[in-house]
Amino acid sequence: MTKVILLEELAAFTKAATRDLLLPVRPQEKDEAPPPPRPSGVYRMRLPKFRDATRKAPYILHQVLTGKDVQQAGVRPEASAVVRTVFCVYHEDEEQGALSLLNLMEALRVALLERPVLPGPFALNLKAGLEALAYPDDGEPRTAPYYLGEMISTWNMPPVVRLDAARVIHGAPPWDPGAEHLTGTTMLKGSE
Secondary structure: OHHHHHHHHHHHHHHHHHOOOOEOOOOOOOOOOOOOOEOOEEEEOOOOOOOHHHHOOOEEEEEEEEEEEEOOOOOOOEEEEEEEEEEEEEOOOHHHHHHHHHHHHHHHHHHHHHOOEEOOOEEEOOOOOEEEEEOOOOOOOOOOOEEEEEEEEEEEEOOOOOOOHHHHHOOOOOOOOOOOHHHHHHHHOOOO
16 A cells, blocks of 8 residues: 555656646547647556557656565664656657657656655655666667656655554554543543
8 A cells, every 4th residue: 555655646746847848749540630748647557558658648657666675673664665667758850759758757857856755755765876767769669759768766665563562462452543442441430
């Protein structure tokens, strides 16, 4: 659940960080006029449909690749997740397409480095670094007029807290769901 919340917060952050960057949209067969430029769509884990990979451009897709939890005795527990962010833009002009991709990637990179903490709390792990790669389009098959890149980030997350074993040994629930244990004491005193 924590990773899903991380993706939701990262998607909201991404939309805010890139909303002013208007990018070209490929006309679809049914379009009578070229569609106006728009901000990138932002998705989590997958596009709505696989065939949307080109239809949804421009877009940014956040995917959790791995998660790691470390709980050692006597040491505060830690949790982290590695997120892959895929960028896709469309442009008929190859130079402008590559520059549009770079501009979109830089907008998010700079925003993350300026504000590395998201609500939750989720913090960009600056020690792990922020890696970015614009895919070269000089091999076969060519991807133009679509231009792709990705960014890898590591996020520190709230760790899962261990159950309190001492409470369980003494017959109490592993955590205190509320102050219900005081109800019996109150009733003994005769008050409601």
